[in-house]
Amino acid sequence: MPELERHSFDVLVIGAGGAGLRAAIEAREHGMRTAVLCKSLFGKAHTVMAEGGIAAAMGNVNSSDSWQVHFRDTMRGGKFLNNWRMAELHAQEAPQRVWELETYGALFDRTKDGRISQRNFGGHEYPRLAHVGDRTGLELIRTLQQKIVSLQQEDFKEFGNYEERLRVFQEFTVTDLVKDGAENGGSIAGAFGYWRESGRFVLFEAPAVILATGGIGKSFKVTSNSWEYTGDGHALALRAGASLINMEFIQFHPTGMVWPPSVKGILVTESVRGDGGVLRNSDGKRFMFDYIPEVFKDKYADNEEEGDRWYTDQANNRRPPELLPRDEVARAINSEVKAGRGSPHGGVFLDVSTRLPAEEIRKRLPSMHHQFKELADVDITAQPMEVGPTCHYVMGGVEVDPDTGSSSVAGLYAAGEVSGGMHGSNRLGGNSLSDLLVFGRRAGAGAAEYVRALESRPAVSEDTVTEARATALKPFQQEGGENPYTLHMELQQSMNDLVGIIRRQAEMEEALQRLEKLKERAQSLTVEGHQQFNPGWHLALDLRNMLLVSECVAKAALLRTESRGGHTRDDHPSMDAEWRRKLLVCNVDENGVRVEEKPQIPIRSDLLDLFDRTELEKYLTSEELS
Numbered sequence: 141m142p143e144l145e146r147h148s149f150d151v152l153v154i155g156a157g158g159a160g161l162r163a164a165i166e167a168r169e170h171g172m173r174t175a176v177l178c179k180s181l182f183g184k185a186h187t188v189m190a191e192g193g194i195a196a197a198m199g200n201v202n203s204s205d206s207w208q209v210h211f212r213d214t215m216r217g218g219k220f221l222n223n224w225r226m227a228e229l230h231a232q233e234a235p236q237r238v239w240e241l242e243t244y245g246a247l248f249d250r251t252k253d254g255r256i257s258q259r260n261f262g263g264h265e266y267p268r269l270a271h272v273g274d275r276t277g278l279e280l281i282r283t284l285q286q287k288i289v290s291l292q293q294e295d296f297k298e299f300g301n302y303e304e305r306l307r308v309f310q311e312f313t314v315t316d317l318v319k320d321g322a323e324n325g326g327s328i329a330g331a332f333g334y335w336r337e338s339g340r341f342v343l344f345e346a347p348a349v350i351l352a353t354g355g356i357g358k359s360f361k362v363t364s365n366s367w368e369y370t371g372d373g374h375a376l377a378l379r380a381g382a383s384l385i386n387m388e389f390i391q392f393h394p395t396g397m398v399w400p401p402s403v404k405g406i407l408v409t410e411s412v413r414g415d416g417g418v419l420r421n422s423d424g425k426r427f428m429f430d431y432i433p434e435v436f437k438d439k440y441a442d443n444e445e446e447g448d449r450w451y452t453d454q455a456n457n458r459r460p461p462e463l464l465p466r467d468e469v470a471r472a473i474n475s476e477v478k479a480g481r482g483s484p485h486g487g488v489f490l491d492v493s494t495r496l497p498a499e500e501i502r503k504r505l506p507s508m509h510h511q512f513k514e515l516a517d518v519d520i521t522a523q524p525m526e527v528g529p530t531c532h533y534v535m536g537g538v539e540v541d542p543d544t545g546s547s548s549v550a551g552l553y554a555a556g557e558v559s560g561g562m563h564g565s566n567r568l569g570g571n572s573l574s575d576l577l578v579f580g581r582r583a584g585a586g587a588a589e590y591v592r593a594l595e596s597r598p599a600v601s602e603d604t605v606t607e608a609r610a611t612a613l614k615p616f617q618q619e620g621g622e623n624p625y626t627l628h629m630e631l632q633q634s635m636n637d638l639v640g641i642i643r644r645q646a647e648m649e650e651a652l653q654r655l656e657k658l659k660e661r662a663q664s665l666t667v668e669g670h671q672q673f674n675p676g677w678h679l680a681l682d683l684r685n686m687l688l689v690s691e692c693v694a695k696a697a698l699l700r701t702e703s704r705g706g707h708t709r710d711d712h713p714s715m716d717a718e719w720r721r722k723l724l725v726c727n728v729d730e731n732g733v734r735v736e737e738k739p740q741i742p743i744r745s746d747l748l749d750l751f752d753r754t755e756l757e758k759y760l761t762s763e764e765l766s
């Protein structure tokens with residue numbers, strides 16, 4: 141057996157998207173020797189794909205905006221199931237995090253008087269998304285990387301070594317977390333994984349690990365997510381003994397490309413609607429006016445004239461229903477297509493060409509213009525796009541302490557899309573990039589303080605390392621089993637068809653039966669070749685995570701007998717105030733995945749006072765209201 145490569149750090153950050161990088165910067169600034177590990181090349185993460193912008197109540201375009209209004213919008217968007225403390229911290233701290241990015245070198249688009257420009261997005265009462273055209277995530281990642289380089293330069297001056305306190309390990313996949321094997325469940329002691337290129341194993345020893353691994357979209361067939369988003373962090377946390385919450389809530393973004401088939405699911409940014417794009421069905425009707433839910437009726441225009449006027453006079457008109465929260469728009473598109481009023485390739489039409497001059501579209505939406513021209517031969521300055529729902533974001537994730545990002549396992553932290561709670565049952569667009577920065581920073585600080593307070597460092601249990609290695613090598617040691625690609629395709633199809641945008645009891649039960657069989661079949665997966673760059677092997681290891689996380693999603697979705705946000709039940713079509721008081725929590729023990737109810741902590745009264753009583757009546761029980 142080749143000798144195991146070993147490294148030792150104070151804080152390990154798994155993931156190099158916005159959450160991971162912000163966490164790493166904070167841990168390093170607290171003096172911790174910090175490592176960042178990422179599955180793909182440094183800089184390639186979901187965050188880099190983010191288009192529309194970062195939500196922060198800076199009030200640059202409309203001075204009526206404030207953290208209180210942002211908090212209200214976030215709670216409404218999440219249908220009051222949000223962890224309200226997270227929503228409060230997020231709304232309060234997002235502006236500071238955006239301004240801080242400028243000190244790192246970010247260059248946002250500007251208003252005419254030179255402030256950071258902010259654009260409209262669904263569910264946000266005021267223009268709130270700071271942006272860089274439709275390539276905001278790229279600027280965010282570029283800037284955070286630049287900050288990391290500047291910290292490394294400081295270390296070079298001080299220690300003669302750029303990587304003394306901040307080192308990046310790219311194209312490295314973590315397969316298991318390692319604990320110290322103590323009786324009481326143990327503390328985090330490090331992480332185990334492999335170099336994707338050589339397949340060689342590595343053990344990282346560290347008393348604190350921050351998960352920042354992003355989402356789970358690759359378990360669904362039609363998704364805006366890229367190959368990396370296989371729910372690794374969710375599964376690592378579960379196997380280490382932490383719990384996940386809100387896993388039934390998956391965001392299906394209303395507008396993904398539907399054609400040609402090779403690009404189905406690729407995102408069409410919400411900025412298209414924010415900048416005036418309208419949705420029409422095959423009859424040419426702007427159908428969203430038929431889908432304004434009761435809870436939003438006073439906030440959205442009920443006729444085209446008022447909706448159109450809003451773009452130039454927001455003080456005296458209500459916003460158009462194309463800007464309803466994503467769950468509402470996705471369901472409406474789904475219903476239109478089902479009713480036979482869809483576009484030729486099974487979507488609906490999204491048109492910005494009738495609102496903005498061609499030059500303005502090319503300026504504001506350069507990536508969308510390029511994407512449609514290159515991939516579908518559609519010129520969005522003159523033609524409508526065809527769009528439909530695509531699996532985009534998971535609201536559920538590791539249950540964390542809002543202030544520090546700590547999980548229930550000592551030494552384990554989570555931030556960004558892999559964590560749960562902040563967005564409740566549905567995330568508002570733009571609230572992820574701000575979430576990454578606010579809670580990435582908090583998790584970095586939380587982990588640093590934890591390490592500083594330790595009296596002794598936990599020792600890695602060598603048995604766990606041996607077990608992690610054996611699990612990773614298992615697919616090579618079996619013969620005659622199936623290949624991982626077949627299983628992955630079947631998993632994606634099942635999740636898409638049976639636990640997708642509209643759910644029914646019988647279908648979810650069938651999904652769970654199929655998942656059981658897939659799990660059995662996965663036990664005897666076989667991969668050809670050897671450990672050097674072997675995509676089949678990588679997928680076999682990712683599949684273990686996808687199956688575990690998919691089971692959490694399906695079990696939680698089956699239990700929640702109401703419709704709320706990113707969880708729509710055909711057989712329970714309404715929201716139920718009693719269910720808002722309950723969170724579903726997933727754990728794993730020797731008997732497998734367990735999903736249980738847990739009471740939601742009641743919202744602090746000063747935060748409740750930010751809402752009208754009539755609005756609260758739509759969400760709260762009469763007992764709570766009294």
Ligand code: FAD
Binds near residue numbers: 180312352354571572
């Ligand atoms: P990610 O950026 O997803 O990064 C995850 C990191 O974890 C990667 O480095 C990956 O390599 C690493 N990783 C994963 N598993 C492992 C493993 N096992 N071992 C080692 N490393 C691992 N949100 C907004 O707020 N505004 C927008 O405009 C917006 N637009 C979007 C557009 C698109 C196309 C998409 C897909 C999403 C968009 N979002 C947007 C959502 C937002 O981009 C993501 O939710 C967010 O970037 C997630 O950031 P993160 O730091 O949590 O994880």
